[in-house]
């Protein structure tokens with residue numbers, strides 16, 4: 265890191281005769297000609313190399329006043345020479361710079377391949393030299409880079425598809441391909457499509473459809489899967505297949521009748537919410553927050569309302585902050601993907617263009633249902649407010665739409681990296697200037713566990729409301745009948761694993777802990793208890809923000825990167841067994857239930873593909889293929905960690921935050937590090953339907969109930 269104060273020099277990456285120029289209107293032609301004459305850092309590098317070789321040929325040596333850049337990479341030039349007046353020259357003073365090549369998106373195939381060649385080739389005297397590999401000239405940079413073996417990613421993804429195709433199921437293979445496109449750096453999507461087109465369209469071919477129709481249907485399925493994730497297939501490829509709009513015609517009559525039927529079953533407090541929403545719709549806008557602990561029927565009320573409103577031909581969209589909650593709603597989407605929020609800037613902006621089809625769709629929406637709202641940062645709410653004002657051109661909150669937020673402030677709040685309590689609270693939607701505009705309705709009756717032990721239910725509410733635990737510290741004794749004094753892994757998983765219980769039984773139990781580190785260790789322990797052979801997958805780790813020069817990357821040796829397992833990333837050394845439970849770490853396909861947090865069981869372990877099955881939910885038992893993808897992590901570190909690995913972690917144990925939204929028959933709560941954040945104890949203890957399902961391991965037999973009362 266001694267380079268910190270070294271100046272950084274940006275180096276151009278442009279195709280032949282495509283250097284940028286500045287021009288005035290009307291002078292374009294002159295400017296273009298001028299541009300071609302002007303040397304850039306790149307063309308000057310070619311020229312410097314050429315001069316070396318010309319001198320060698322004519323004089324047999326390189327004179328002292330000539331730049332000798334033989335064996336020097338383009339990005340290294342500023343370390344040795346200076347660039348003045350369109351030429352690389354000997355440095356006059358001692359200041360050295362670090363070179364960085366301009367970032368190029370992998371989707372800009374030609375320039376990306378050129379950049380890859382520049383990273384790996386020295387002594388090039390021209391573009392043609394870069395395009396010549398092993399004496400063969402390649403018309404395209406992409407082909408040259410492949411021939412030289414620098415685009416190994418393409419080969420990796422091709423092999424992944426080959427392996428996935430052998431597991432054989434066309435819809436799964438299409439899902440797999442979409443994941444590869446979205447999370448890999450694929451430069452040859454079209455080529456891969458044509459290579460595997462028969463595998464992609466096999467289900468339609470099987471129905472004896474003509475080949476062209478079958479391919480069009482498969483291609484359309486890719487478009488729809490991409491759209492459902494808020495992405496566009498034509499970013500990767502745009503082929504001339506006929507567009508077949510999915511058949512999602514709404515049966516208004518059915519919705520209207522179903523809405524009426526469900527409404528007739530509501531309890532009074534639920535009916536009050538329905539009435540308030542219908543009034544808001546009638547009066548042309550309204551903001552409502554539905555508060556309710558788990559099981560109080562929030563989702564049931566949303567479903568009732570969605571049916572009623574669709575029966576009235578209104579446009580509604582259900583969204584949720586976390587993927588798992590979104591996948592439980594009909595056509596549910598995550599907030600960030602639906603509104604194209606920039607996660608990188610903390611959701612302060614959206615990338616939706618006001619002239620786009622998405623903007624038009626938003627302007628036409630009538631009602632938005634936003635579940636798990638307390639987990640959303642206030643910036644997301646404020647950005648969505650502004651977005652609706654912009655797309656509708658109506659300067660009212662949310663452009664006059666009806667917005668229904670729902671959730672439970674007793675549960676965990678938005679995660680703010682490495683920040684303290686104050687930041688967490690100030691990041692909550694309750695601290696937004698929009699919050700006072702929401703009318704709050706409370707659902708209190710637990711509709712899920714109506715027959716459960718009243719005393720336990722009221723104990724849990726006491727925990728959630730911060731009435732249990734010592735004032736200030738939250739310390740409370742672990743109730744005697746919840747205590748585990750022995751080995752928690754053994755108590756929760758021992759007999760299940762020894763007796764060879766089926767997946768469905770094993771999936772109904774879990775160990776929860778406040779920190780990632782404890783969960784990782786516990787997973788290792790339980791994985792060893794699982795019968796069968798262990799397979800180890802090592803990740804490929806790199807420093808990768810595409811701006812780093814060779815010297816930056818060298819500051820972070822691979823062994824150092826390998827040791828990192830930040831939360832949200834799979835480990836470098838991923839140990840799995842057939843029958844092991846794993847948790848997905850990315851929203852791969854929310855529409856199909858593949859969300860960040862979804863638990864799966866491993867069925868088959870290939871080299872580049874895992875075949876897993878859903879263990880719960882509407883897809884239970886269904887197979888899914890998981891590829892190795894590129895996962896990025898840059899929070900709190902001075903570089904981007906790029907890890908290619910299966911986006912899964914063992915899921916016998918998980919953090920309490922990850923368990924939010926899931927229900928188990930039995931949990932073990934591992935508290936060798938104490939609970940530290942708002943709502944964690946409440947979330948942990950409410951994951952089971954009954955008290956008998958809970959075992960707590962805690963030193964000194966105490967636990968901490970942390971509740972920020974000013975957020976409730």
Ligand SMILES: Nc1ncnc2c1ncn2[C@@H]1O[C@H](COP(=O)(O)OP(=O)(O)OP(=O)(O)O)[C@@H](O)[C@H]1O
Pocket residue numbers: 529530531534556557558559560561562563564565711712
């Ligand atoms: N009025 C009702 N009539 C019949 N069943 C109901 C009613 N309200 C809720 N339920 C049922 O109670 C259970 C819990 O309801 P629901 O899932 O909607 O709660 P929730 O508040 O969304 O819970 P969570 O926050 O845990 O997701 C569900 O099985 C639901 O079908």
